[in-house]
Amino acid sequence: MNPELAATTTYHQECDEVIWDALRNNNREALAVIYYRFFNVLLQRGLQISSDRELVKDCIHDLFLEIWINKLNLATPISVKAYLIVSIQRKIMRKLKEYRSKQNEIDRLPMEFVASKEDQIISEQLIHDQQCIVNQAINSLTKRQKEAIQLKFFANMSYEEIAGMMKISTDSIYNLVSKAIINLQKELSKEAEPSLH
Secondary structure (H helix, E strand, O other): OOHHHHHOOOOOOOOHHHHHHHHHOOOHHHHHHHHHHHHHHHHHHHHHHOOOHHHHHHHHHHHHHHHHHOHHHOOOOOOHHHHHHHHHHHHHHHHHHHHHHHOOHHHHOOOOOOOOHHHHHHHHHHHHHHHHHHHHHHOOOOHHHHHHHHHHHHOOOOHHHHHHHHOOOHHHHHHHHHHHHHHHHHHHHHHHOOOOO
């Protein structure tokens, strides 16, 4: 499907989350709309990580293939754009790590300590508990605050980049992120307080 056809699709005026839900319900047209809506954003972001244009394009194609294959198990993200940006960054980083490994560059890294199975289970449980607490705190934010936090701290974007993506001023992004951090700190401090029950 080419961009011209995608532009005339039933979903072209719908918000990202509505189209994502249609994708999850086995709608190939919705997948095409998401693909063409975000391809250039993902390409530009990917090229900031690797200058290999073909590698970045391959990663984008792989990402959308995985999304389609796993669509039934996907949740609707708070921000489709932020979700895709974070996903493509991780995919490109993994691909670069694989290439480095093949070139034996990974051999220069120090050998990591191998933890026991019990230590691994405890560590995984602690990480899971911490993630639940953080997710709960993030869910207390407004939709705009969540999107700004995801783009800033998960996608590692600059305030200027986020301002351009969210179509508001850089000062507004500073305020949005600042308020979001204050709210997160309040929520996390509540979780840290010992229970009286």
